[in-house]
Amino acid sequence: MSFRGAGGLALQGSVISAADAPPGRPGVVLVHGAGTGTPREKLLGEAVEFARQGLSALIYDKRSEGYSRYSRSYVQLADDAAGAVEVLRRQPGVDPAKVGVWGLSEGGWVAPLAATRSDGVAFVVVVGGNALQPLRQQTWAVAAGLRKAGVGGSLVERAEPTMYRVIADGGLFPEPYYDAEATLAKVRQPVLAIWGVHDLLTPPVETPPIFARALESGGNRRYTFRFFDGDHAAHRTPDGGVTRLPELASGYPELVGSWVRDATAGRAPVARVSGPDPVQADDSVGVPPTAWWESAPVQAIVLVLLVAGFLSCPAVAVARRLRRRRPGAGARVGGAAVVSGAGLVVTVGGLAYAFTVFMQGGKLASPGPMLGDRPVLWLLLQVLAVVTAVATVLTALARRRVTDRGARLRAAVLVATGALFVPWAFYWGLLMP
Numbered sequence: 323m324s325f326r327g328a329g330g331l332a333l334q335g336s337v338i339s340a341a342d343a344p345p346g347r348p349g350v351v352l353v354h355g356a357g358t359g360t361p362r363e364k365l366l367g368e369a370v371e372f373a374r375q376g377l378s379a380l381i382y383d384k385r386s387e388g389y390s391r392y393s394r395s396y397v398q399l400a401d402d403a404a405g406a407v408e409v410l411r412r413q414p415g416v417d418p419a420k421v422g423v424w425g426l427s428e429g430g431w432v433a434p435l436a437a438t439r440s441d442g443v444a445f446v447v448v449v450g451g452n453a454l455q456p457l458r459q460q461t462w463a464v465a466a467g468l469r470k471a472g473v474g475g476s477l478v479e480r481a482e483p484t485m486y487r488v489i490a491d492g493g494l495f496p497e498p499y500y501d502a503e504a505t506l507a508k509v510r511q512p513v514l515a516i517w518g519v520h521d522l523l524t525p526p527v528e529t530p531p532i533f534a535r536a537l538e539s540g541g542n543r544r545y546t547f548r549f550f551d552g553d554h555a556a557h558r559t560p561d562g563g564v565t566r567l568p569e570l571a572s573g574y575p576e577l578v579g580s581w582v583r584d585a586t587a588g589r590a591p592v593a594r595v596s597g598p599d600p601v602q603a604d605d606s607v608g609v610p611p612t613a614w615w616e617s618a619p620v621q622a623i624v625l626v627l628l629v630a631g632f633l634s635c636p637a638v639a640v641a642r643r644l645r646r647r648r649p650g651a652g653a654r655v656g657g658a659a660v661v662s663g664a665g666l667v668v669t670v671g672g673l674a675y676a677f678t679v680f681m682q683g684g685k686l687a688s689p690g691p692m693l694g695d696r697p698v699l700w701l702l703l704q705v706l707a708v709v710t711a712v713a714t715v716l717t718a719l720a721r722r723r724v725t726d727r728g729a730r731l732r733a734a735v736l737v738a739t740g741a742l743f744v745p746w747a748f749y750w751g752l753l754m755p
Contacts (some may be wrong), residue, residue: 325409327385327402335382335406336362337413338369348420348582349378350447351406353399353436355427355555359386360488365426371570372424375579380410394496397439399432411442420444420586422511423579425451426555427523431502435489438508445585447514447578450554452524453506453532454606457498462606463523464680467687469523469604470564476697476704480751481676484616491611492618499611506536512532512544512590513537514581518552518571519600520563526600534593542588546581548647548747549597550574553647562601616749624746625669632666635659635732657716661736664711665743672703672752707743707752714740 327333339347352369354360362381365437369379388398403423411418422445425433430451436442462485468478490498515533517526530547537545552571553559584590600743614620635658677698679689689697714737721733747753 325405328398333382335380337380338373339378340373341410345415346417348586349416351380351423353403353429353433356427358389360384371575378416380406392494393556397429400439403436407442432442434509435505437511445512449483449556450524453502453529455499457490457609458606461609471687473689476751476754477700483680485680487612488618488621498615503536507540512585514546516548516556518556519549519598521554522563523554525602525606527602532610543593546591547595549600566713628669632662634735635662657713658736660713661717661740664706668703668706675699704752711744
């Protein structure tokens, strides 16, 4: 089947119902988590289980147009879901007054928003939903994954949040400061929120109280919170949330079926919370916008200056060699080669390594070989950062004894670059414990 999403985009979907489904049954639209063009089959397992509970479930292929890793709109996604709701309400056997939305992960931001933008939404179900700002959630998830891998120190405490703040400032992190609480405060429909106690992508201890506070601030106490022994998607997991098995947590689909029937019959439970206690090793921390000197444009300028400065010495050396010229007496400056080489490796390698590790996501972080709680590569980069700082001082001292004007100028450029490098390396955690 086909329906129109935001902007008139044609989306393809399927309705899953039991062969013996009774007429006048409730319906639910399933909203994907993050990912570009996610096929509807990704949620087929949930759809089949919900159909067995007497619901008609609509699953659809997620849009790729207007959606990418670095650009997306929750309003657009919410309007896609609202379009699916209207189609499901017209399906034979479905009671149009009993159709709601179900959202997983990112869909936990989208589904409540769809409920505020469509009069056809009768209820809201979220799984692994988050009431934090997306940037704060992501930094928590990646930091939690690094800590789970045994990482401590400046890589996780300093470099990781700094990287995400700069990425967001550069416009490469979509919807970084989306206000989920403000949206939840506008939801008037009954809400069922489900979390796996081993959730490694959404803070399972912090999030539910924020959900409750936001809903109640809008006068909505028709909410049910339930914790299951499962992962982020409330699937079974054999290793504390790292691996997701195909099976849903025991009792999860049955709860959805019974709760939807009660909610659409006007019997939604009031402020009910149940299930095992969730596990969350560390609290999330605020990720404020960057100051001007931390902004992406300033960081880009500093990066260019550092790379150009550190390359200046070898570039001149190569040029002289091509001209078959050798430096004259007193033209060599002690420490210059070390500043140039080590500084360049740390500047480029530090950002490349950090970006690679952080972009792997949260629960499957792979920092490489470890020495204690430090990744060996990060530790080596930190050592080279110290070497660069020390060599900069030695180069500044040695420059006084050099008589060759060109060598003195090149040394001055390297010293200035090293002086810029030191605060930059502190900012990124390369000169921090």
